[in-house]
Amino acid sequence: MADDKQVSLSQLKLVLMITTTVYSFSSMSNAFYLMGYGAIPWYVIAAIVFFIPYTFIVSELSSAYKDQGGGIYSWLKSSQSEKSAFIATFLWYSSYILWMTSVFMKLWIPFSIFMFGQDQTQLQTTVLGLSIRQFIGILAVLAVIIMTKLVNLGFRQVSRMMLLGGTLVLSLFAIALIGNSYLLIHNGGEMAQPLKKGLALVSSPNPNYGGILGNLAFFTFGITAFGGLDTVASMVDQVKNAKRRFPIAILIGTVLIVFNYLVGIMLWGSSVQWEAVLSGDRIHLGNAMYVLMENLGYQVALALGCSGTKATLIANLVLRYTGFALFFTYLGLLSSIIYVPLKSLLRGTPKEYWSPQIRYQNQSGIHVNAMWIQCLFVSGFILLVSFGGKYVHDLYTQLTLMTNISRSIPYFLVAYSFPFFKKNKQDDSAFCVLKTKRSYYWATWSVGSSIVVSIFFTILQPWVKRDYATVFFLMIGPIFFTIMAWLLQKYLSKKQLAFLKR
Template identity: 40%
Template structure:
């Protein structure tokens, strides 16, 4: 057996911060709402993210040295069956995301290498764009699976590189925006005012506060990812003590970066002018904003046209590099973490013996290979561009949209039961006041219910009844499959513990 790799507390804080924090979400928030995004991020952070981080921190303090994550958290608080169904839902919600991320990898890589998105062209090297994307995605699946099977150290290296690259992007954007603020101090308030009076980005909504509720859903999703890094808690040094600390420290840092970023971008840039640019839209927003920032900085510094072009290329290519490494870091963690938690953390008798086998690096190599094979088949099916395959994948994506939020709800809703059963002593609680702990649980649950209700209501209001129905059916289908798998363990005469 190889020596087990562990994450130190500083590394953990860096990884959690840069995994949960999304520069793309921050830039999108600024572009959609300007400074008006600030109160919604504060509400989402105060009502959802910080309470959920405290709940996860409490669970990892108790179960930080185990592999099951969601299953271990819920097995004692609720029941083994409820824990398994939730863990299965949690894994399924990541599957379609993995497929989508693998198929997006080529976009930042092409911008990094060529300075433009080659997938926007009809063909490249005589290969049609869909097959170019599919070919690259399949190679990426195979290569990443091979690397992950070499041990947790590989995943840790991916996460470290992507984290450091994200820190570099944050510093680059912060220094550039601060330069604009100091060079044009009289324009700061005008830019903020422009953001305050910019037209609402959401169709059918106005400037009144409560008419902007759709943005609250976006703000909640900007704080996603705690469950992904929590699946790596057993790989942290002194996990029961250090991992909860890392979660809490990171939670405060993430909220501060979001707030600081929105304020800084709003003060240094004219949102009205940015929205008038024909070449900027939500699909290329990170590159568009960083390219615009490079242009404004070059103009402020009085650079020549040639020098400005070089600065522009540096900014957009480094942004592409950050996004590419972020995808790799995210894919390495979600390819391993949820699968490891499901296969290694749940009772072994629920799975074929081959799937639970570990290699010399303590990785579930058979399960990883099976997962890679299914992902490749889905990529090929989607690339064939048949109506049936495309529609099936679209429906699968819709099915996992609500299913992705359900585990968060169950984890939060289980917390009062966890406290009531006194699974941990009072002196081990982060929040010693149990009434306040129950309130944190209710706050998270209320936010998730609101988000799910809006997700279902939106297609209904647009007349897309099949999509709305799929959103509802998704969790039911995945839960039924999980219940059947669980029942199989009992029927086989091996009582599930």
Template identity: 35%
Template structure:
């Protein structure tokens, strides 16, 4: 081993846990979960941590270590474990999840903008060219996509500085939530805004849409799984970990416990200053603005708990909403400029060049420029169809969030399904092994697949059972459209390769 390798500082348990935590833990998941389920969201986070986060993160770690020298990312993992068609389908679905994320965020981006400017969400009253509500947000979303694509294709990377500023600001929001809730708890002499009336508070939701509906409750698991998103990044950390065989599994178990508890305490803290019936059941509250309403209410509750006047408490509410709005806008903007090209570039560079027709796979200024404009066109069409097909702001955001959650969790099923094939291939060197027997591999793969698969099924059918066919249709439409596109692209590539091979053999025999 070289002296430079020896001198390289390796990750120990606590730094590794912190890296996993910061990659996965997301502020928005807390208020949105409270909005949907109240305290009853907590057991689902615990269950999803045990049946999804921990086993899947360990699978990712085994894949990442075995294929640490491959440049194709998850495509290489699945291609060498199962086969190229399966790998392309899974990788394309992974990429498609980011396209649907763009559809969601480009339209929802204006809620933090409204909070930053006005101190509250006024998007429902916005009008432009005779259009109102979701249609206005859709048009603004399309304009945003075109602006970001144009800027990104120029190869400008200065905008990435926004990411670090926004990320720091969002970390401060989490700290403010915890400290603010504790202060309100002390100021109100231990009285909770959302009372805990025994075990039933953690099993029965205050949301009337979920009361007595087991399908709706099981559908919430998708939100919990989505809240653990980002664990794909841990695969590359094994090589940087000291004594990985012992340290890495401990870090995953510990970080899984900390993240589950962190989400659970966060939801509890929201209940310290937020009464579900009086704050979250108001007509204008939806999944798009729930986070800002919760944090605005924290500002108001801080003032009230310590004897401030109504005007002063309202001023605090608007001040907090402005800060949260600005922070989230900066964070989402930074993410947008990165995700506009990064997943697409990884998909193109990780897969065979012949898969991409014409000049689609061409790289200019380090960017897949032509593919980015095609991507922008697809995103804009989807935004237009969703914005002009919904009936209300609440249903509009329900559709967007459901689409995103389903699309971003489906690729996990492809990766998990490839894991048993990966383990059976003795020719693949496996320097890091957690699942030591085929029995353990089969059991944990089945648990992960059932958790993600059933959660998605319930998430898709639950709106339809309540008469909301539009949300169900769009939740299914995204994966089906992109899955079909991947199948057609690969079939075209396969036929081209066969015809070229046939042509070459004919020329040799001539």
């Protein structure tokens, strides 16, 4: 679309959008639950070998292709082949479709906590004659329809949703930072979870993540926590004056993201004694963040001299606010993943691939017909999972496993293609961080190696536990989706050739 479809955003708003697209408050909290202070070294390693070099790569690519809306497709097509660009983008898009389905169904957990002070989505009861899972499925479909309608209003609306969600998630970080800092000062510098002369940095209080294998498996979690930069970078064509402003915002956001993760994990030890609060079967990755925030509210209230009853009330208010903030954070995240992957697929690929009805854009530059087709597909998948019984639910779980590794392959290809991009780079005025051959080969090797290692431990963990079904679906996923993408690209190429011969 023309430049009049671009949105002028301040540098601060750009940084906020980038930071909150990548930074996950729940990942920070879950890291402490899984590893305690032992998460910090692995997050540092993941930042050094994956996130920082990948940030350098994406900042240069987003500057060089600031006027192209194809995202990953545009990046790869210029340095690889059209076929490999399509396959990578299709893998990327497919993984987001399944993730979108999952997030829409999880959306009602924080909403339930905000409204009722507890997660009622797991109750064995009925609502209007429907089971809880079926009722949540219907609510999720309504959310898909409403979010699609909002996104169809244009990128300005998407950016507003992202900024709202980003502001709220940073407010959670601020509450955790202030509350834990106050407790640290109030307790004379004593941590609730002892550091034990630094030994806690190389061990985990969680028995499931003890030993060498458990620590190495956490490396995958650390890599995942830094994912999502490609999504926000694919919006660069929608932002005015993005050639230098956008990559600079990416670099500033990188510093804030790493800071938030490392400081946040460390400070949780000010309010939480791991064995007392996080051990036991009732705590898991789905609720650990809420347990930590509720406990923080309770401990701060006691430190301020409140009675047990008032402390419980304050803890419940903090818990409800966490649910409120996470609900709108999910909405902001969904607005971007509804919009960006589909936009990249349609605007990056040749226009002859798609019918005029699919490519049609409204006055806001949104492919509205394609958006509603995506809405129908996601809604149908949600209803199938919600009403389909055990076998359909197991199929959904298997499909999710199949996309776990598939999602990381496009990152690997972007890193692999970067030296080719540098050699063929034509715009010398584009933003550049990695200026020497050694530096950009280091970035490529570091990102690529970290992804390979992450994939290896993703497979190794269930293999050691003899969960061979999970291993099978993890490994078959990339093969299955690559074949699908190859066949689709072959069909669309023939369609394009027939069109050009007319």
